[in-house]
Amino acid sequence: MSKANEIAINLKQNLLSKIETRIKVNADNEGAYLSKMRKKAMEEFDKLGFPTIKLESWRKTNLKTFLERDYNIEAINKPLNSKEADTTLMCESNKYDTDLYTQFNGQWMKGAEGVTTYENGTIVCPMSIAIIAFPDLIEAHLGKYATDSNNALTALNTADFSEGYFVYVPDNIEHNRSLQMVNLIDSKDGIFANMRNLVIVGKNSKLRMLHCDDSVSNNTSFINNITEISIADGAKLDFYKLQNKDNESAVISSTFVKQGADSNFASNTIILNGGLVKNDTKVILNGRGANTDVIGLYLMDGHQFVDNHVHITHAVSNCTSKQLFKGIVDEFARSVFNGHTLVAKDAQQTIAYQNNNNIQLTKTSKIDTNPFLEIYADDVKCSHGATVGQLDTAALFYIKQRGICERNAKMLLMLAFVGEVIDKIELPNLRASMAELVGKRLKGELSSCDQCSITCAEPDKPIQFEIDMSKV
Amino acid sequence: MLEIKNLHVSVEGKEILSGLDLTVNAGEVHAIMGPNGTGKSTLASVIAGNDAYEVTSGEIIYQGKNLLDLSIEDRAREGFFLGFQYPVEIPGVSMTNFMRTAIDEIREYRGQKPLTAGEFLKYMKEKKELVEMHAKLNNRSVNQGFSGGEKKKNEIFQMAMLEPTLSFLDETDSGLDIDALRIVAKGVTALKSDKNATVVITHYQRLLDYIVPDFVHVMYDGKIVKTGDRALALELEEKGYDWIKEELEAKK
Ligand SMILES: Nc1ncnc2c1ncn2[C@@H]1O[C@H](COP(=O)(O)OP(=O)(O)OP(=O)(O)O)[C@@H](O)[C@H]1O
Ligand SMILES: [Mg+2]
Numbered sequence: 001m002s003k004a005n006e007i008a009i010n011l012k013q014n015l016l017s018k019i020e021t022r023i024k025v026n027a028d029n030e031g032a033y034l035s036k037m038r039k040k041a042m043e044e045f046d047k048l049g050f051p052t053i054k055l056e057s058w059r060k061t062n063l064k065t066f067l068e069r070d071y072n073i074e075a076i077n078k079p080l081n082s083k084e085a086d087t088t089l090m091c092e093s094n095k096y097d098t099d100l101y102t103q104f105n106g107q108w109m110k111g112a113e114g115v116t117t118y119e120n121g122t123i124v125c126p127m128s129i130a131i132i133a134f135p136d137l138i139e140a141h142l143g144k145y146a147t148d149s150n151n152a153l154t155a156l157n158t159a160d161f162s163e164g165y166f167v168y169v170p171d172n173i174e175h176n177r178s179l180q181m182v183n184l185i186d187s188k189d190g191i192f193a194n195m196r197n198l199v200i201v202g203k204n205s206k207l208r209m210l211h212c213d214d215s216v217s218n219n220t221s222f223i224n225n226i227t228e229i230s231i232a233d234g235a236k237l238d239f240y241k242l243q244n245k246d247n248e249s250a251v252i253s254s255t256f257v258k259q260g261a262d263s264n265f266a267s268n269t270i271i272l273n274g275g276l277v278k279n280d281t282k283v284i285l286n287g288r289g290a291n292t293d294v295i296g297l298y299l300m301d302g303h304q305f306v307d308n309h310v311h312i313t314h315a316v317s318n319c320t321s322k323q324l325f326k327g328i329v330d331e332f333a334r335s336v337f338n339g340h341t342l343v344a345k346d347a348q349q350t351i352a353y354q355n356n357n358n359i360q361l362t363k364t365s366k367i368d369t370n371p372f373l374e375i376y377a378d379d380v381k382c383s384h385g386a387t388v389g390q391l392d393t394a395a396l397f398y399i400k401q402r403g404i405c406e407r408n409a410k411m412l413l414m415l416a417f418v419g420e421v422i423d424k425i426e427l428p429n430l431r432a433s434m435a436e437l438v439g440k441r442l443k444g445e446l447s448s449c450d451q452c453s454i455t456c457a458e459p460d461k462p463i464q465f466e467i468d469m470s471k472v
Numbered sequence: 473m474l475e476i477k478n479l480h481v482s483v484e485g486k487e488i489l490s491g492l493d494l495t496v497n498a499g500e501v502h503a504i505m506g507p508n509g510t511g512k513s514t515l516a517s518v519i520a521g522n523d524a525y526e527v528t529s530g531e532i533i534y535q536g537k538n539l540l541d542l543s544i545e546d547r548a549r550e551g552f553f554l555g556f557q558y559p560v561e562i563p564g565v566s567m568t569n570f571m572r573t574a575i576d577e578i579r580e581y582r583g584q585k586p587l588t589a590g591e592f593l594k595y596m597k598e599k600k601e602l603v604e605m606h607a608k609l610n611n612r613s614v615n616q617g618f619s620g621g622e623k624k625k626n627e628i629f630q631m632a633m634l635e636p637t638l639s640f641l642d643e644t645d646s647g648l649d650i651d652a653l654r655i656v657a658k659g660v661t662a663l664k665s666d667k668n669a670t671v672v673i674t675h676y677q678r679l680l681d682y683i684v685p686d687f688v689h690v691m692y693d694g695k696i697v698k699t700g701d702r703a704l705a706l707e708l709e710e711k712g713y714d715w716i717k718e719e720l721e722a723k724k
């Protein structure tokens with residue numbers, strides 16, 4: 001047996017024994033319901049083991065090289081030292097105009113470590129606290145949406161998670177402060193962590209969130225996070241996800257959503273960087289008139305890998321869904337898109353749209369795209385499409401003829417290509433910042449401080465392509 | 473200003489320009505006419521630096537520099553402008569950002585300090601008025617959804633913005649209504665000075681009523697075969713190209 005292989009096998013065994021001990025120790029705190037769920041999940045994970053490319057749903061996504069590394073599965077529970085706490089304190093001023101809740105190497109930063117209760121009744125707190133403080137809500141929702149039972153990583157997460165965020169908006173509340181949940185990893189410890197988030201948006205309520213998966217330095221880490229989301233009848237959740245991980249990081253970020261009647265979910269995932277990034281978004285449209293938009297953007301280079309998997313189930317009639325992912329793939333990077341829209345037999349009058357467009361900058365990069373419709377109803381409007389192309393040479397010639405260098409000509413075309421996704425961001429500050437980050441990313445000018453979405457540095461001068469006519 | 477000597481150009485092994493000579497001096501206006509497919513657009517493209525074409529021999533000297541050594545963008549920064557026969561649509565790139573980027577880069581190349589946003593917008597407004605262009609076009613993507621005439625006007629607008637030394641306008645008059653033609657011609661005339669030069673490629677002598685050329689060239693089979701003054705354009709309009717072909721045959 002090779003050394004690497006041995007490491008991976010030990011990882012599984014270490015996780016199992018850690019989980020077993022934890023379940024025993026925590027049995028009293030967590031309540032019987034959760035202990036039972038964890039135990040069952042542990043058995044599932046034991047049986048399934050880490051996913052391999054032999055499984056259909058993991059065929060294109062090989063975790064092997066990331067699993068065969070030395071991880072410390074306890075590192076996530078290590079309290080922050082004061083110096084670390086100071087470093088992140090600097091970042092408190094953030095430019096997105098959001099309420100910031102930061103987890104740094106798994107530990108909650110000052111101001112986010114307790115229960116935050118807004119005047120309107122909205123609650124934000126660490127998952128570890130929610131389990132104890134809000135057992136009814138937890139029992140009603142936790143584990144109810146992340147139900148893909150044959151996914152070993154979901155099972156592992158349920159069995160092992162200790163931290164994450166909990167967000168609750170009561171019925172009939174328009175929460176006007178955007179919540180920014182940052183999961184920042186900057187550690188030499190080789191963090192391997194399962195994190196679990198839960199977001200509950202009550203009837204006719206509105207919430208906007210920015211979820212950030214960040215890491216700063218090139219240290220090995222493996223983060224498996226799951227966000228379960230319940231959007232009640234008439235409610236709306238905007239869920240922006242910004243991922244800016246270093247090349248040695250793996251992040252598996254799964255989002256499970258259940259939507260009630262006339263509800264709205266708008267998910268916009270922007271992936272700037274990452275060694276291995278896998279986003280699974282599974283949405284069940286469970287009430288008439290619900291709408292879901294799952295869109296995103298990925299910019300990969302080097303030997304990076306990204307896999308976006310979107311699964312939308314139209315369980316009932318009169319719902320609409322849209323999937324749009326756009327990607328620019330450079331050098332030796334690889335991207336995978338799997339879009340699956342399932343329209344159940346009685347889900348008449350469904351409108352569903354799926355699209356994945358890619359620009360492949362080099363022959364050595366690789367793009368896999370599989371938009372897929374599975375339709376059992378007969379009165380539906382569904383369409384899907386995928387493209388893989390290069391930058392338009394006629395346009396490049398035209399742009400350069402006006403005195404613009406090759407690099408900027410390409411930049412204009414690439415920014416134009418991704419603009420469709422960025423323009424959908426409703427928060428003006430966030431939209432401008434994203435456009436700036438994406439611009440910098442494409443120019444290869446994303447500095448180490450930008451790597452972190454809670455940028456504390458002065459925002460740079462606006463990039464030259466952006467003149468907003470409306471502001472002049 | 474521009475001296476082209478014995479230019480041979482091929483694409484995919486097929487020779488399109490076969491020994492073309494052309495000299496353009498500052499302050500001059502030239503017209504190039506000729507049947508479809510004789511290589512007029514190819515000539516303009518090669519001067520601009522389009523690498524789809526291979527220059528197999530000959531030279532292009534522009535303001536004392538070997539133009540063939542320069543990149544596409546450096547030729548533009550040195551003052552060469554091509555008004556495209558088929559302007560390219562660029563979805564998602566606004567006219568404003570496009571022109572701003574171009575002007576910034578050209579000014580930097582020339583060692584001029586960048587325009588502030590305010591100065592730039594004022595400058596753009598002036599040029600827009602010159603070509604009577606509607607304000608709303610600026611916030612739209614470059615050429616996207618523009619009508620044929622709007623695209624051509626947009627070429628002249630860009631020419632006005634970039635203030636080139638040497639412009640090739642490739643059938644900028646095609647598809648224009650009488651008013652648009654007048655505006656385009658007015659733009660070209662307004663930009664004319666004794667320091668710059670313009671070459672118009674056209675099929676119609678009516679453009680030459682507005683933009684009076686010093687020389688009219690006839691291009692045939694990848695070469696300039698005849699050069700005259702404005703009267704030559706009138707003669708071509710009246711008689712077509714057959715007599716030119718006959719003249720050429722007779723010479724052989
Ligand atoms: N990229 C190319 N690949 C192959 N053939 C080309 C290419 N560009 C031009 N040609 C050919 O070269 C010849 C000259 O074309 P060009 O466009 O220069 O003609 P033109 O004189 O501008 O014609 P028109 O008056 O119709 O605009 C044509 O036969 C054309 O098909
Ligand atoms: Mg032509």
